[in-house]
Structures are given as structure tokens and as C-alpha cells.
Amino acid sequence: MNDATFRFTVHPSSGLPIYRQIMDQVRALVAGGRLAPGDLLPSVRQLAAELQVNMMTISKAYARLEGDGVIERVRGTGMRVRPPSARGSLADRRQQLRPLVEQAVIRARQLQLDDAEIIEVVQSVLNEPVLKEHQP
């Protein structure tokens, strides 16, 4: 069994459809670097069995993620995480980042950090070796 299987959880009674929960989790795992480009996702059957949900739910999540360019289908192998693509104009890409930054800033304010302190944290994250080497 693919060990990525155990990284997913679903809450069937949440208002969010289960396929959306799975899509969000794949995106989060990719964004957090815990699923790297080239990593395989668990098969539809495996994940459906593990989470005890309908297989169609998993297929739907994978198909949408494929459509969004997050993963790709490799014949005979399964679904693979794609390298992140920088599509769209610079303005678009900045716009995509904005909500994530907003969330971080809101949290920072709750933690009573001032602007300089927030920027310092951002700077130190940017300087982390793993992230540094991916600089365009």
C-alpha cells in the first residue's frame, strides 16, 4: 500500500463534498512539500477502501485535480504529482498568492506581531535552504 494513503482523512458530514476535501488535501500536501513532483498518489481503489467512501468520489477528485494541472495520469502506473507550473500573468500569480498571505498576516496580528516582525519571519522562510534553491 502506498504510504500516501494514510495522509488523507475525510469528514463525510462536513458541508464540503468529500471529493473537494480530497482535492484540498492533495493541494495542501503538494503546497507543503509533503508530496513532491513525481510522487504517486494512492490508487482510487486503495484510497476509497482506506477512507471507506465511494470510489467515484475519489475518481472525481483525481479527475478535477488532473484538469487543474496538479496531477497527471501515467498509464499503467497511476496518478503522479506534476511539477508546479507557473501559468498566468505575473499579476494573476500574485493574486493567487494573496489569500494565503492574508491568512498568514491575520494570524500574525492575532499573535501580536508588528509589520517588521512579520517581514522578518517571511525573510527567514525565504532563506531556508530548500526554498532558496527553488528561487526563479
Add this chain to the structure above:
Amino acid sequence: MTSEAVVSAQGVCRRFGSKEVLRGVDLAVPRGSVVGLLGKNAAGKSTLIKCLLGLLRIDDGTIRVFNEEPWWLSAESKSRLGYVPQEVSLYGWMRVRQVVQYTAAFYPRWNAALAEKLVRQWELPPNDRVGPLSPGQLQKLAIVLALGHEPELLVLDEPVGTLDPVARRDFLRTILDIAQSETRTILFSTHITSDLERVADRVAILRDGRIVFHDELDVLKESVKRIRITAARDLPASFAVRGALRVEVSGRSALVAVADAGNGLIDELLATWNATVDVEDLSLEEIFLEMHHAG
């Protein structure tokens, strides 16, 4: 999904004396789907199921199961069908093992290994008599009997009502195994929405003798929303939202449940009321409750 329907009903009516239980039911169950039939107590779920299976005659409308009229269903079609009634009645003097053998004899294709596996998995005592079994054990046994011939269409009336949480999970796992096959269709009634959310890909909601909603579960969850509206000033008495299931106004704010939050509704609200709008996702249970508010 427009694939061929295994079960279809049009304008189905059924009354008991002066009581109209089904008042024009339209429903098409596509092949390969898992449909959860949801409704309050006494909504007519069991009546509908019995009509679909030809166990009750209908007063009006048409029903087709495997393209046949269910009242006159052929033996061949019956052998492709499995049914677990809400109230299980079996010969009490038979032993569990005997009931399984007795049922197997009715079917040309009976998967004895599968039946045996389920009996073991669900810890049914094969040498005990059926009479003293608990309601939960009886229900498990009825499910085994309905699954043994690997029916193409499985119909279950409140299958999990008497099952404990462990048995319910086992049951759901079994249903999911069956659902993996694209040619097998499952229709089950329930009022336990959390089970339905795991296994069903479609939901049909029966209310006041009619199907008021039938579509994919995800479509339902994506369209029915609760919206919180806060306007700059007090909302007028004429405040209304199209497609609202429920509206509660209090001063500048309103809480509205809508049947379809798509179609630019949110933008429309923002523009019309100069308001901030929060959209809340709802669980199936909440959706069910909201749908029963109106009217």
C-alpha cells in the same frame, strides 16, 4: 448522468384508504449508481420501495424495473434483484445455516462462498435458530440472504436501523465493495444521513409524497447553502431571496437558506442590498432540515 435507468417511476400514486402516501413520484435510478432515498418518518419511503418492487400495487403512474412492470416481474428479473425489508420475517424454527441453504436453493446463481464469508464476518452463529436472534442479527442475516446471489439491483429499506456501529461499518464496507462494480445498482432508504454521505453518489429526497430533489450528492452540497447577509441599514419587510428555503430577518441581518447558491445569486445579493454576504456549507443533515423548513 444519463445512462440507462434500472428502475424508473413516473407519476406514481398510491393511497391507503383516504390517505395519499405517494402523490406523483418521478424517479430514475441509473445503472451503477448508489442512491440514498431520504425522507422523514412516514414520508412514504417503504411504500415507494414496495411499489418499485411490485410488492404493492400502484393506483396511478408507471414503474419499470429491468424494463418490466414490477407487479408482473419475471422470475429471471427477480433473480437479478435483492431486497432487504425493514421488518425481516424468516422461519424462526430454522437454523441460520439452514435459512441460508434454503434461500440459496431459489437461485440458479448463488455464491455460497460469499454468503459463508459474510456469515462469518458478521459473527452470525450458523447453528443457532433464527427465532431468538436479536433484531440486529436478523437484519444482518437478511442482508446476507439478499447478497448471496450477487444481485444487479440491491434494494434496502432502512438497512442500518438496528445495527450497532461496528456492524454498520462492516455493512457500509460491503456496500462499497458492491458499488465498485459499475454494473451493480443500489437503492437504499435511510434517515441516517452520515451513512448516506459516505456511500451514496446520488440522493433522492421524498417529501409529501413526491421526490423533491434527486441528483448527485455533491451537486446537492454545492447548491444548497446557508447565507448570512448583513446590510448597511435595516432590511425592509419586503426582503426576499429567490429560491429561498427559509428566511429569517432581524434588523440589518438575515439568515437565508437557498436551494441554489449558484447562478450569480451571491453577486445579486451584494448588489441589491449593499451587504456583506457569508456563505456557509451545510452537511446533508442540515440540508435535509432546511428542506423541511419550507412549506
